[in-house]
Amino acid sequence: MxxxxxxxxLxxxxxxxxxxxxxxxxxxxxxxxxxILPLVLAIFGGNKFFCNHLCGRSQLFTVLGKNLKCSRNKPTPKWMSSKWFRYGFLIFFLTMFASMLYQTYLVFGGAGSLKEAVKLFWSIKxxxxxxxxxxxASDWVAQFAFGFYSLMLTSALIGLIVMVLFKPRSWCSFCPMGSMTQLICKFKQRGGSPEISEE
Amino acid sequence: MASKRFAKADRRRCVSCGACENECPKDAVKVWRGCYAVVNEARCVGCGKCEKVCPAGCIEMRLREDGESAK
Known part of the structure; x- marks a missing residue:
């Protein structure tokens, strides 16, 4: 044990x-x-300690999927962990994040009004x-909160769906934060390998 | 005595989520500097727990003797 x-x-x-x-x-x-924390740990620590130990979401999927047996535990489709899908989803996710920041900026600048709604799957209000x-708080503070909660809830729902359909932590195979921090770590360790480190 | 099987992680496909590291009862699997999972073959007892939990399906069990896949 x-x-x-x-x-x-967590x-x-x-x-x-x-x-x-x-x-x-x-x-x-x-x-x-x-x-912020996964990025800080990856940039300054050169590790994925957040994904490996601190991610409450992946732990939740393990508790629900493995301990409570809410997962079918079938293999995750290979395309979900393929590079093109992972990086494609990362780009899409960052684009949606930027769009959310722009909406916040519009409210901040007075060009847009506060929308008191959560957008699920980037389309369902x-x-x-x-x-x-x-x-x-100011309207832009609330606008960011609505937008950010939408992003968090949407990704959690996608994670829950793939958890039920495939393995408990299937979400991790294409999690944008995981892809981004792995890219950072690989960049920091370019040319290195465990074999070289041991010498 | 070493087990007949041991785990092998495909570094190119690993997403370095650490699910295997958390699951391994012998601390034989580690995510190397956030890049990919590395199995310490000497410590691995071939239980296959890491293979079961890996969301990217990048871990497979191999036979120690001839290096062939155990499946």
């Missing part, structure tokens, strides 16, 4: 994060930790105004 660490329970944080978004959308900002009744 492997020794458990405090970070083995799947609980993942549940709390999505639950908080139902009460006050501004909590969506906390999701930036999942965006779900009214979410009940999570933003008290307005303590």
């Amino acid at each position: 492997k020794k458990k660490h405090w970070y083995d329970y 799947w609980i944080w993942s549940i709390i994060y999505f639950a908080l978004g139902f009460f006050n959308i501004l909590f969506a900002w906390l999701g930036l930790i999942d965006f 779900v009214p979410w105004g009940w999570a933003y009744t008290v307005r303590p």
Whole structure:
């Protein structure tokens, strides 16, 4: 039996994060930790410690898919972990992220109005105004929260679907953050290999 | 005594998610500097847990004697 660490329970944080978004959308900002921390660890540490140990989402998929047997545990289709799909999805994901930032910028500049909705799968608008009744922040702060929560919820739903259909952590095979941090690590280790390191 | 089988990770297809590292009961699999999984063949007991959990299907079990696939 492997020794458990405090970070083995971060799947609980993942549940709390999505639950908080139902009460006050501004909590969506906390999701930036999942965006910034993996990049910091990859750029400065040259590792994927976040994916390997700190990712609450992948832990949640393991708990649901493996422990609670919600996964069919079938092999993930090979194209899902192919380079063209992984990097294609990364580009698509970053484009959608940039679009979300642009929407926030429009609201910030007064050219656009706050849209109190969560967009699922980048197309289905779900009214979410009940999570933003008290307005303590500027409209652009709320706009970013709605947009960011949409991104987080959409990717979590995709992850849950592939978890049920294939292996618990099938999402990891094309997770944009995972692809991006692996690219950074490979760039940092270019020309190196475990065999050279051991010498 | 070494086991008959051992795990081998395909470095080109590995997504370095670390699922194998977390699953391995013998700490025989490690993600090397965020790039890909590397199996310590001497430590590997050939249980196949890493192969089962790998979302990218890049780990396969091989026979120690002749290096052929155990499947």
